[in-house]
Amino acid sequence: MSDALLLLPDFALIVLGFLLCRYTALGRPLWDAVERLVYLLLFPALLFGAIVRNPISPASALPLAGSALAVVAVGVLLAYGLRLWPAVDARLHASGAQTAFRFNSYVALALAERLAGPPGVAWMALVVSVCVPLCNVAAVWPLARHGGQGYLRELARNPLIIATVAGLLFNLLGLRLPTLVDTTVARIGAAALPLGLMAVGAGLQVGALKEAPRLAAALLTIRHALLPAFAVLLVVALGLPAGQQAIVVAFAALPTASSAYVLAVRMGGHGGYTAGLVTMSTLIGMLALPLWLAAWRLWSP
Known part of the structure; x- marks a missing residue:
């Protein structure tokens, strides 16, 4: 089945x-x-459960985790660097920078099994x-700095960070x-993917991007061109197993996180601008993700 067809069920839910x-x-x-339900309860339950159910071997997981972290780190540096552009609106940059390096975990976990089978879910759970x-x-740092809010307090209250740290400790x-608790958590988490993907579709809008189109174009270029290209070169150079290579490349080419809009609004950023970026990233990702997977297959030995 082609990569485009692999993605079709997930993007059908967005539509x-x-x-x-x-x-x-x-x-x-x-x-x-x-x-709000997905962000505060369902998705944290999905993350926590996926991490707890898949034992992590630090030695074998290091190249995969390191590759994914390198992709994110490059995205953060490039996105932060845009703040140095002349005449960049500080509020728009603080709101939108996160869309260049954050990723849609709903799409990631839904796609992982179709790309690499059951091991793919464990690999993507580790990456996430x-x-x-x-x-x-x-993501919180520029918004907290711009809005004058407590940075550490915002991190400590973030449900995704809480669920991730708890899952890793477990x-x-x-x-x-x-068994009873695990089954309950699994059923709560199972609702996150379909509802999260449909919520992404419900929030699609692009009008506010006209306030800073150059900044938007730069952020989307980082998300959908520079990071996937870097990921392809990185996994081929490191010689990761083929399944893990597919996971890292798909991870790098994912649409940005739909929760970026929620975070921007909750921390006093420009919600409409962030929603526009999420919308464009989702639409671009529908086309770009299969293309980058195809490019990786041509490039890899």
Whole structure:
């Protein structure tokens, strides 16, 4: 099955969310509530459960985790560097910078099994678990600095960071959840992917990007061109196993996180501008992700 068809079920849910929000009685207020539910409960449960259920071997996981962290680190540096451009609006940059290096974990985990089978889910869960803290720390920093908010307090309250750290501690300590608790957490987390993807579609909008189109173009270029290209070169140079290479390249080419909009609004940023970036990134990702996977297959030995 081609990469485009692998992605089709996930993007079909995004389109469904858009249609439901625009053309039915299930309007924006409902999806605002769904977005908060996914962000505060469902997705943290999914992250925690995925990390706890897949034992992490530090030695074998190091090249995979290191590659993903390198991709995120390059994205953070490039996004932060845009602040040095002349006449860049500080609020727009603080709100939008995160979209250059954050990633849509809903799409990531939904795609992983179709790309690399059951091991792909464990690999992507590892990638998500190690990269979510860095992404969230880097996303909160410019918003907290611009808004004059407590940086450490915002990090300590972030549900994705809390779930990730808790899952890693459980995993590294060799702890396991009781069967009843594990089943409950799994069922809560299972709702995160379809609802999260539909919430992405419900939030699609682009109008606010006209306030700073050059900045938007630069951020989207980092997200969908520079980072995937770097990932292809990196995994081929490191000689990772083929399945792990596919996971890292797909990770680097993912659409940005839909929760970027929630974070920007909650911390006093420009929500409309961030929503526009999320929308464009989602649309670009539908085309770019399969193309980058195809480019990796041509490039790899």
